[in-house]
Structures are given as structure tokens and as C-alpha cells.
Amino acid sequence: MGYVTQFAVPTSHVEGFEPHTVGSSAHVEYWIPAEQLAAFNASIQGIINVEAAYFGDDFRGFVPDKYGLKGKDAVSQFVTMSKISDYSTFDFVCEVSASRKAVYLNFLFWAQFDFTPLGIARQQKDAIIKKLSEAWDFNHIEIPLPVCR
Numbered sequence: 813m814g815y816v817t818q819f820a821v822p823t824s825h826v827e828g829f830e831p832h833t834v835g836s837s838a839h840v841e842y843w844i845p846a847e848q849l850a851a852f853n854a855s856i857q858g859i860i861n862v863e864a865a866y867f868g869d870d871f872r873g874f875v876p877d878k879y880g881l882k883g884k885d886a887v888s889q890f891v892t893m894s895k896i897s898d899y900s901t902f903d904f905v906c907e908v909s910a911s912r913k914a915v916y917l918n919f920l921f922w923a924q925f926d927f928t929p930l931g932i933a934r935q936q937k938d939a940i941i942k943k944l945s946e947a948w949d950f951n952h953i954e955i956p957l958p959v960c961r
Contacts, residue, residue, distance in 0.1 A: 815864070893940060
């Protein structure tokens with residue numbers, strides 16, 4: 813699993829690190845030594861945005877220890893959210909709020925995963941993804957959900 817993130821750091825803080833080209837010339841990274849990582853992290857300004865995510869076959873996702881998604885892996889969570897969506901918008905919105913860490917961390921996985929073998933057609937999955945976004949916004953959660961591309 814891997815996440816591609818974007819965030820702002822003052823130029824004055826980055827100037828001391830050497831840029832490295834990885835892959836194509838469009839991909840430049842700064843390699844921060846472990847002993848300087850805490851100071852680097854403290855210099856991050858604003859919100860860290862998740863731009864993309866990549867998941868391996870063994871991805872389980874964040875597994876909550878409370879509420880309706882308790883003990884469920886990412887696939888089971890989405891199936892559960894699908895069922896909740898079918899019977900109660902109120903409960904769906906409440907579960908998004910209560911399980912916001914799982915929703916945030918598993919959202920891009922859900923958007924990419926094929927749930928058709930589990931009885932959730934592509935159109936239904938897309939509708940649930942949209943409902944998740946709407947519930948997120950309704951709950952006024954400060955950090956925006958990652959954008960599905």
C-alpha cells in the first residue's frame with residue numbers, strides 16, 4: 813500500500829535537502845534523514861492532501877474498534893455501509909461521523925475495488941461513494957476526503 817500526498821513546507825526548510833528525481837523528471841522527491849524527520853514534519857503548513865493511493869492484494873484497511881464497523885476489514889466495511897445505506901440515511905450519516913478515520917483511510921480503496929462479486933454493482937458502488945462524500949460534508953469534517961480520479 814502506498815499513498816501519494818501533497819503538502820506545503822517553507823522553502824527555507826527544504827533548501828537544505830537534496831532533490832532526487834525518481835522515475836520521470838516530473839517526479840522529484842526530497843529525502844529527509846530520519847534524525848531530521850520530526851523537525852521536517854513540524855514545518856508542514858496546512859492540510860496534507862492525499863492525491864492517489866495504491867493497494868496490494870492483502871490490504872485490510874484501517875479496522876475500527878467501535879460502532880457499526882467494529883472489527884471489519886475495508887471490504888466488509890463497505891458492504892456494511894451499503895446495507896446501512898439501504899435502510900437508513902440517518903444511520904449512514906452517523907456511521908460516517910463515528911467511523912471517520914476508517915472512512916478517510918479506506919475511501920480511495922473503496923473507490924477502486926471491484927465489489928461486483930459481493931453483489932454490489934458498479935453503479936450501486938458509485939452511488940455509495942457519492943453518499944459517503946455527502947455524509948462527510950454534512951458532518952462538517954474539517955479534513956476533506958481524498959478525490960477519486
